[in-house]
Amino acid sequence: MPSFDISRSRFRLADGHVIVLSELAAGNPSPDEFTEAREQLLDCGLINSEGRLSPLLLPLMKTVLAPGVIITLEAAGRQGKLHHGMFIGDEHVVVHEAWPGSAEAEYSCVEPKMLVWKLAEMVNLQQSSVVREAAVPVVETTIRAVEAGLSVLEGQRPVRSAVEEREAVHRALAASGGPGEPSLTLLTDLISELRSSWRLTSAWQARAEGGEGTEARGFAVWDCGPLGYWLRELPTEPVPEARVTPSSSFRLVRVDARAVWTRITTLLPDTNELRNAAGRR
Structure with a gap:
């Protein structure tokens, strides 16, 4: 109601x-x-x-x-x-x-x-002082491998322990052609600690090749709790899902809360862009 x-x-x-x-x-x-x-x-x-x-x-x-x-x-x-x-x-x-x-x-x-x-x-952005160090600052693999790891979380049994879950994620990543070590272990930890993955996209009217069009900006982040924030650089946002295939590249880069805040502020159009958008409505 x-x-x-x-x-x-x-x-x-x-x-x-x-x-x-x-x-x-x-x-x-x-x-x-x-x-x-x-x-x-x-x-x-x-x-x-x-x-x-x-x-x-x-x-x-x-x-x-x-x-x-x-x-x-x-x-x-x-x-x-x-x-x-x-x-x-x-x-x-x-x-x-x-x-x-x-x-x-x-x-x-x-x-x-x-x-x-x-x-x-x-997006629950928090400046936490308790963040574990990561083995490497960048993790690269494929969409296929990441989806295999995430599918473990989606199909988890109610009685599964954290250790069992982590082992299942590690096996799924390795079986689907995940990255080599130490990235494989780190990606296993990131998925196991994943609180949420989110993407922000902004859109407004703008000129495109002399006519009316739409301007869009976006970025995506993994919030991995004690392992901090990871910016998803690939696939680049905004990108239509139809253009992403299992073999598409996937890249996560470690960032801090300040970098995420900056990304949020640059997501918004500037004053002139907003004024132009208002004039076209």
Whole structure:
């Protein structure tokens, strides 16, 4: 069920609720297949019987319908994949954050000056003083090997110990043509300690060869807990998944929290780029 918190300007909405609200905000009837979602929005007071949106929703929907910049965050971990994101408008910034096992995400308005800090929070960026040294600063292998190692985490048995899991990861990497030592052992440790792998992508309208186009920037990181942060240099982001094959190169480079913070700040377009994007909406 949808719900909202007036004190913090936040809303819990499923995809169906957002579709209905978007259509109603644009002056269109809600799709027939989302009748249940519309009734739920009516029951909780976010729309009235005539399909008018609650004033509480106006900043959120105005931004969602006409963002200047869209930022997507795809995170994968032991609880599966989660999709978060941010819509940056002329006046407001709207963030949506998913929750494992829930069809609803939390949508909230964020102070524009705080959006970089919010992105850092969304990826759980932390400056930790307890980080183990790595045998090598760079690990190179193939997508095939990495997927084989990660598949062990996805198919783990509930009673599997950490030692059993690590041994299974090591065998999977070696059997799939993983890197030689010491990279093989390090990659085994990185996968075993992996808290989440995530990629941030920003997109906005821009000129492309004299016409209208889309500008995009992105980067991907592995958060390996006590082994720190590892920037995924290959495949380079943003890259369509269709262009990645099992034999594609895969490279991780050790970075610190400051480097990740810098990457987040450079993900955003500059003032002129934002002004141009606003003029094309």
